[in-house]
Amino acid sequence: MPRLLLEVGVEEIPDWMIEPALESLGANLAPLIEKLGGGQAWTDATPRRLVYRSRYTLDKERDEDTLVQGPSLSAGEKAAAGFARKMGVPVTELSPMDTGKGLYFSIKQRKMGLPARELLATALPTAIAGIQFPKTMHWGGKDSVRFIRPIRWVLALLDDEIIPFDIAGVPSGDWTYGHRVLGSKGPIQITIGEYDQMLRDNYVVVRASDRESKIRAGLGAGVRPDPELLKTLVYLTEFPTAIRGSFDPQYLELPEEILATVMRHHQRYFTVEKPDGSLAPEFVAVTNTNGDQDGLIRKGNERVLRARFNDARFFWRVDQQKKLSARVDDLAKVTFQAKLGSYKEKAERVQQLAVQMAAQVGADENTVSIATLLAKCDLTTEMVKEFTELQGLVGGLYAREQGEGEAVATAIYDHYKPVSMEDSIPRTLEGQVVALADKIDTLRECFRVGLIPTGSKDPFALRRAAQGVVKILAEARLPIDLFAFAERNEELLQFLQERVAHYLREVKGFPYDEVNAVTATKSGVLMDVLDRLTAVHDVRPTPNFEPLAASFKRIENILKQAEAGEAGTVRQELLAPGPEQDLYEAFLRIRSDMAKGGSYAAKLTSIASLRPQVDLFFDKILVNDPDAAIRRNRLALLASLLTEFSTIADFSAIVAQGGNAQS
Amino acid sequence: MDFYQETVFKLKRYWADRGCILQEPHDLEVGAGTMAPETFLRVLGDKPYKVAYVQPSRRPADGRYGENPNRLYKHQQLQVILKPAPADVIEQYLGSLEAIGIELAKHDIKLEEDNWESPTLGAWGVGWQVMLDGLEITQFTYFQQCGGIDLDVVPAEITYGLERIVAFLQDVDSVYDIEWAPGFKYSDVRLADEQQFSAYNFEMADVQRLWRLFDEHEAECLELLARFRKAPDQSRFPVLAAYDQVLKCSHLFNLLDARGAISVTERVGVIARVRKLATAVAAAWVRQQSQAAEKEVA
Numbered sequence: 001m002p003r004l005l006l007e008v009g010v011e012e013i014p015d016w017m018i019e020p021a022l023e024s025l026g027a028n029l030a031p032l033i034e035k036l037g038g039g040q041a042w043t044d045a046t047p048r049r050l051v052y053r054s055r056y057t058l059d060k061e062r063d064e065d066t067l068v069q070g071p072s073l074s075a076g077e078k079a080a081a082g083f084a085r086k087m088g089v090p091v092t093e094l095s096p097m098d099t100g101k102g103l104y105f106s107i108k109q110r111k112m113g114l115p116a117r118e119l120l121a122t123a124l125p126t127a128i129a130g131i132q133f134p135k136t137m138h139w140g141g142k143d144s145v146r147f148i149r150p151i152r153w154v155l156a157l158l159d160d161e162i163i164p165f166d167i168a169g170v171p172s173g174d175w176t177y178g179h180r181v182l183g184s185k186g187p188i189q190i191t192i193g194e195y196d197q198m199l200r201d202n203y204v205v206v207r208a209s210d211r212e213s214k215i216r217a218g219l220g221a222g223v224r225p226d227p228e229l230l231k232t233l234v235y236l237t238e239f240p241t242a243i244r245g246s247f248d249p250q251y252l253e254l255p256e257e258i259l260a261t262v263m264r265h266h267q268r269y270f271t272v273e274k275p276d277g278s279l280a281p282e283f284v285a286v287t288n289t290n291g292d293q294d295g296l297i298r299k300g301n302e303r304v305l306r307a308r309f310n311d312a313r314f315f316w317r318v319d320q321q322k323k324l325s326a327r328v329d330d331l332a333k334v335t336f337q338a339k340l341g342s343y344k345e346k347a348e349r350v351q352q353l354a355v356q357m358a359a360q361v362g363a364d365e366n367t368v369s370i371a372t373l374l375a376k377c378d379l380t381t382e383m384v385k386e387f388t389e390l391q392g393l394v395g396g397l398y399a400r401e402q403g404e405g406e407a408v409a410t411a412i413y414d415h416y417k418p419v420s421m422e423d424s425i426p427r428t429l430e431g432q433v434v435a436l437a438d439k440i441d442t443l444r445e446c447f448r449v450g451l452i453p454t455g456s457k458d459p460f461a462l463r464r465a466a467q468g469v470v471k472i473l474a475e476a477r478l479p480i481d482l483f484a485f486a487e488r489n490e491e492l493l494q495f496l497q498e499r500v501a502h503y504l505r506e507v508k509g510f511p512y513d514e515v516n517a518v519t520a521t522k523s524g525v526l527m528d529v530l531d532r533l534t535a536v537h538d539v540r541p542t543p544n545f546e547p548l549a550a551s552f553k554r555i556e557n558i559l560k561q562a563e564a565g566e567a568g569t570v571r572q573e574l575l576a577p578g579p580e581q582d583l584y585e586a587f588l589r590i591r592s593d594m595a596k597g598g599s600y601a602a603k604l605t606s607i608a609s610l611r612p613q614v615d616l617f618f619d620k621i622l623v624n625d626p627d628a629a630i631r632r633n634r635l636a637l638l639a640s641l642l643t644e645f646s647t648i649a650d651f652s653a654i655v656a657q658g659g660n661a662q663s
Numbered sequence: 664m665d666f667y668q669e670t671v672f673k674l675k676r677y678w679a680d681r682g683c684i685l686q687e688p689h690d691l692e693v694g695a696g697t698m699a700p701e702t703f704l705r706v707l708g709d710k711p712y713k714v715a716y717v718q719p720s721r722r723p724a725d726g727r728y729g730e731n732p733n734r735l736y737k738h739q740q741l742q743v744i745l746k747p748a749p750a751d752v753i754e755q756y757l758g759s760l761e762a763i764g765i766e767l768a769k770h771d772i773k774l775e776e777d778n779w780e781s782p783t784l785g786a787w788g789v790g791w792q793v794m795l796d797g798l799e800i801t802q803f804t805y806f807q808q809c810g811g812i813d814l815d816v817v818p819a820e821i822t823y824g825l826e827r828i829v830a831f832l833q834d835v836d837s838v839y840d841i842e843w844a845p846g847f848k849y850s851d852v853r854l855a856d857e858q859q860f861s862a863y864n865f866e867m868a869d870v871q872r873l874w875r876l877f878d879e880h881e882a883e884c885l886e887l888l889a890r891f892r893k894a895p896d897q898s899r900f901p902v903l904a905a906y907d908q909v910l911k912c913s914h915l916f917n918l919l920d921a922r923g924a925i926s927v928t929e930r931v932g933v934i935a936r937v938r939k940l941a942t943a944v945a946a947a948w949v950r951q952q953s954q955a956a957e958k959e960v961a
Binding site: 011012014015047135137138139140141142149150152180181182236237267269285287288289292293294296297299300301303304305306307310311314332333335338342 | 730731748753769770772773774788791795807813815817925930931
């Protein structure tokens with residue numbers, strides 16, 4: 001089988017863009033491999049190279065036969081001769097072809113497939129240039145290729161022959177380059193079978209999984225797992241080697257959150273813990289080297305960390321000189337959003353909203369009031385100016401230090417939570433209220449001035465804010481109507497409804513039709529929505545449920561077709577004895593059962609028990625009775641069923657699949 | 664061990680050997696080497712240019728009264744512009760580290776994504792921060808736009824943070840302990856500067872007067888730009904003087920910011936005012952250059 005090796009040599013690609021770039025390259029080349037009879041393909045990458053390898057079946061593209069259509073048979077021999085001449089074939093080779101619109105002269109033409117090397121030489125530059133990156137640059141004039149960083153070499157081999165092409169002024173070749181510092185200085189000529197080993201000899205581990213194993217093997221004891229950091233380091237290095245360093249235990253007096261942030265986010269170090277789980281005064285750095293024989297790298301990293309910790313300690317001390325409570329006015333100078341004024345204004349709005357909400361859910365109003373006012377004050381601290389990702393958390397730590405009390409401190413500490421769908425919600429009721437009020441204010445204000453997310457653009461992270469609100473309301477089971485916050489803003493209402501549906505489907509995993517059935521009631525009290533949804537989900541597999549749902553759908557259609565409008569009330573005297581009368585009685589019985597209370601599941605089961613009567617009704621009774629009064633009465637009966645029994649869920653939204661509906 | 668000034672000599676020598684003009688710093692307050700006309704104006708247009716210079720860079724809000732070992736109101740940048748960026752620009756850069764005594768094989772060098780953007784200058788580029796054993800020592804940028812003008816000839820900008828690099832080379836924890844020259848530490852040369860300007864920038868600079876100065880320099884710049892448009896011979900028109908007014912405005916903006924005098928609503932507006940000047944000057948400069956080029960051809 002022919003072998004293809006492509007390596008695009010690029011100046012250091014941002015680590016987080018590498019995997020998507022490989023996916024894009026793979027997708028661009030897949031049709032090509034298909035043309036060559038199909039085969040296997042692999043992608044690999046380091047920061048300096050995107051690699052694509054394939055073993056495919058044919059050494060040339062398949063020939064393709066096509067029928068070229070000529071004049072209609074009815075056009076006669078003269079036309080046929082003309083067509084044959086044009087195509088360069090004797091008339092005898094023409095054959096009739098049925099186009100569906102009559103018979104035509106036609107000729108079979110064979111398009112000869114290109115040899116693989118030629119095909120690749122044309123297709124590879126396009127596939128490379130077509131790699132999708134979130135941000136690109138140009139380096140050789142405006143009209144040249146845009147790429148993530150300059151392309152410096154291209155290794156392109158078909159077995160051991162160069163596939164000749166040119167991209168961004170770089171000719172393809174049979175050479176690559178090794179590690180910037182440790183590899184041999186010039187180009188390295190590659191034979192395809194030894195590519196991995198030749199790179200390895202030049203301190204490049206080309207497979208991400210091998211680099212990951214190499215890092216893991218070097219981590220040592222007590223290292224806290226950090227998959228995200230691990231992945232970053234895999235794509236920041238070509239020859240990763242972990243080294244361990246330490247820091248003065250006196251810095252452990254600073255909160256662990258701050259130390260860990262400095263190490264993980266700013267220095268990209270793994271943190272290490274003691275056997276008791278607390279932070280150890282050590283770290284593991286992953287270098288792009290072959291070790292640290294003289295200990296210089298360890299020493300250098302330790303010094304940088306010391307400076308960072310010194311800064312943090314300095315910030316901590318300076319910040320304590322002005323309490324959070326004395327910083328509220330300073331928030332007037334911090335922009336929330338250009339169109340929306342300052343954080344001081346925001347804090348005041350959030351405070352008002354949170355206090356109202358606290359009354360609703362029984363949270364301590366005083367705690368909520370203080371916490372909302374102080375929550376954003378850490379934006380004016382040196383610590384947060386330096387470590388912006390610690391906002392909120394720093395406020396909480398400072399509030400505790402400054403004697404604001406544990407309840408206030410915790411509420412501030414948690415108020416950005418949940419930062420993702422995996423993250424937990426604030427731990428306390430007061431924290432939940434503060435977090436909700438903050439996010440709802442952001443949503444409301446942004447929508448008010450038209451800062452609305454579109455497609456992939458969501459610069460103010462409004463989806464995340466809304467998702468957080470939904471998660472808190474649902475998981476904390478707060479009796480608050482989310483949709484009431486949209487007030488009269490239709491766009492916001494719709495946005496929130498979408499986020500609720502998204503949460504129920506994607507996070508909670510309910511089938512889409514059950515979600516549709518339950519959200520059709522337009523209730524914004526999410527704890528209740530969830531209860532109803534759970535009940536629908538539980539009752540759905542019972543035998544009566546889906547058939548009844550189908551009947552409800554039918555009822556809905558009948559009412560729609562009848563354009564019944566206000567169907568009015570059922571007049572008992574017009575009911576025919578038998579199935580119609582029976583249905584009505586069953587309806588009354590179930591309605592009164594439901595009025596007595598009970599769980600949603602019990603109520604749904606009770607509604608579902610209506611099935612035999614409904615079935616019999618449709619079997620035996622003609623809704624469209626010639627007598628208009630009777631017809632109207634029957635429609636009224638059906639309408640009553642629909643409205644009375646759709647308060648938990650809209651049955652007609654259920655898609656009957658024998659209980660197998662998937663989202 | 665090299666003194667601070669030796670390291671500076673070596674870097675300058677290194678880049679002079681690679682064809683750079685060695686310039687002296689611009690003699691006005693700037694926030695970064697990028698703002699000096701040797702970068703801001705020279706990267707515009709198609710003319711190749713290579714230059715290196717040390718640029719003392721003032722960032723009033725970063726002052727720490729000389730009390731923080733790593734933070735300075737004014738730090739020294741060694742700025743290198745290679746236009747167009749040569750294909751081996753990173754190799755050349757790594758060579759400069761070797762030239763100042765960093766044995767690369769014994770250290771960990773990483774290029775980590777760090778894109779640069781200056782809203783006041785209407786400029787942006789993509790690039791990296793260069794990390795040496797976990798320490799950011801250089802900002803490397805491929806300019807894409809400057810003064811609101813897309814750059815057809817893309818320059819590489821290499822900005823060395825001199826204090827950091829030398830503290831690393833001299834193995835000291837505080838920049839103030841750097842040995843600048845025999846018998847003189849960084850603190851002997853610059854500590855008073857840090858202390859006094861921190862006090863001035865944070866406490867004493869007169870806000871009303873700063874605003875007036877801002878308005879005056881802006882007015883001067885706008886007037887020059889207006890006259891440029893009408894000038895019968897634009898080739899000798901003082902566009903460079905107009906650019907100095909932009910730098911004045913930019914520095915005054917930074918001072919006002921350090922004084923906490925710019926409100927939320929004002930901030931975006933003030934940045935836009937400076938950008939408007941910067942982009943207009945850039946356009947004027949390009950026009951002037953292309954006219955000069957036409958004359959040469961003629």
